[in-house]
Amino acid sequence: MLRIDCPCCGPRDHDEFRYGGDASVIRPAHDDADFEAWYRYVFVRENPAGAHREHWQHVLGCRQWLIVERDTRNHSIASVALARKSPPRKQSR
């Protein structure tokens, strides 16, 4: 099993997570009319044999989207971070 150290929930089995693919792929702006940019966003993948930044969602936990850096040759995980840039909203009382 992969064990993903969720920033919210601690180390959890990867079966609790949903895979979201290559995190280095950035969606073009909605008003971007460049065909090539959209083609690359939808289809082209780096697919490295080595360090890979990828999205995982902790669907059976905190439901946060995470960015995990994992080696695709041996599954060792170098880092786990929240995918969103802004800090989580404070809970209302």
Place this chain on the structure above:
Amino acid sequence: MRRYSALSILRNGLAGHRHWQRAWRAPEPKRSYDVIIVGGGGHGLATAFYLAENHGIRNVAVIEKGYVGGGNVGRNTTVIRSNYLLDGNTQFYEFSMKLWEGLTHALNFNVMFSQRGQVVTAHSADQLDFFSHRANVMRLNGIDADILSRDDVRRLVPYLDYSDTARFPIHGAILQGRAGTARHDAVAWGYARAADGHGVDIIQNCEVTGFLRDGEKIVGVETARGPIAAGKVGLAVAGHTSVLGHKAGLELPIESHVLQAFVTEPLKPMVDHVVAYGADHFYVSQSDKGGLVFGGNLDGYNSYAQRGNLGVVREVAEAAIALMPCISRVRLLRHWGGVMDMTPDASPIICPTPIDGLYLNGGWCYGGFKATPASGWCFAHTIATGKPHPLNAAYSLDRFRTGRTLDEAGVGPFAWLQ
């Protein structure tokens, strides 16, 4: 190459089996070839064989990082079928099926092709309608297909769960009688031996590390044993297409994923067909040694590790027991993983590339074994003539750019969901 025959077995048997010729040579690489095929798997060896057999191009080398039969050609579940729905796939896989039917004789090597038939169970009226649609498409293309009722299925494969408590009751099935299995190692060895017999050099334990260029054109490969020049270079390295593609400067719509397969302890003959579960991803056949050979879904995240995870072992076992409760006490003998090139539409790529001198065969997802003969045939044609064969015209690299994808599963461009 000395031909194998009943007489040769008798003669060598009487001589104590001391005089068998080795099946293929272990030549030193020459300094240049007309064509170099990178990858000595089933597809690469088949390509080399058909280059010589169909096109008379015999100054060919197959360069393999490991050993012949050590990659995916020796790691699959050996199912052969041609029950595809979409134009482009339907005709290609049926052509492959026809080549399988004559392969043992064409190669003078027994690939143990067993047309035991494949049954895919349907679990609702809607699913059986969809299977009928598929069967009609197949029949219109001259491919055998039969729709079975629940009673027909029960007569044919009585060991499935027909009880009132079945999680997904069996409603019917689609049967392709000509589908079956083959001995995967024999396919690799047979193509290697037959290609070698035509003068192809098979160079094992020699990794291709880069490409020789003359301007933009690719004119050979860098290998662990030095540079080798070539008029044309063909890549047949599915699983690692991205790794070599990047070295050549190709941008590819491919992700590498692991697919696991399983073998149980040997049982007495029980599963006489290939059986696939229509309600989940599970398929099973029984090997000649008696082990149940089965598989299921991808592990579901990018991976170049030839091993999988326990979560999928559990999922596949659950699907197996839901369909065949009678095997719940059978023990697994071993399980393993193979690395797949997953494309966004689960269909392969066989085409010339935008780089002069470089040809691509890859993106086989988890369906490469059954395609081996047709893939080699069409890739050889593509390399020899510079243009795709009509059968692989749909498998171009630019289909993703032009919107002509062949999305058989209909799940969209998510490699790990195919």
